[in-house]
Amino acid sequence: MSDDVMTFDRLVPGTEMGRVSFDVTPEVIARWQAIYPELPVPEDGTAPPGLAAVIAITAYAAAVPRRPPGNVHGGQWFRWRRPARVGERLATTVRVAAKETKGERRWVTFETLTADAGGRPVLEGRMVSLWAR
């Protein structure tokens, strides 16, 4: 495996890993709805709250691109400060918040902060992952 893999040892708490834009387009909503055709989507121009996963994980996947295969998502916290609106552009900053080992297990906590075009917070997130190596 390539040495470029972002191993546990290379993750430094406090490091900002990147800032990733996300457009809440009707196409994104349609693709989300296609995953859950039996669930309704809001009809008031707001995005479904479950889209938090797409916004945060898209940013995380782009900002931390060479993750070791086999990581496992252990916990997740989200707080919507307001609903995302279809048609708006958001930007998410991804940061390594903490890491620790417990026995043989390596745990990493990432924080995501998603803001609107005016820089106002829309969605906050904290993800805890079991890091494969």
Place this chain on the structure above:
Amino acid sequence: MDGPVIEITQERARRYAEITGDFNPIHVDEAFARATPFGGVIAHGMLSLNLAWELVRTLPGGDGDLELDVRFRKPVRPGDRVRARARREDGGWEVWIENQAGEAVIAGRARRGPAR
């Protein structure tokens, strides 16, 4: 309160991987996943978590922030049938995702209300 039951399928997992860019082989590569302690592919945890969001957004509790804090406790596998459940507790709601065996595969808390 209970949400609807859905079946977690490889098709949903594939679409979820495509929309998020999360192609972790533990979710999409059976050969890789079989060699892990899980013994086979497991669904992205957030794929099931969406059911909690759908339930939470219908819960009473006022305007303002919508908050969800969960732990992924057990793997969800293709073919599993899951639903979200919630019950009132002090300051919010206890929420969990339950599989067809009645096991809480995801569990945590939700809160709706003014920003704190």
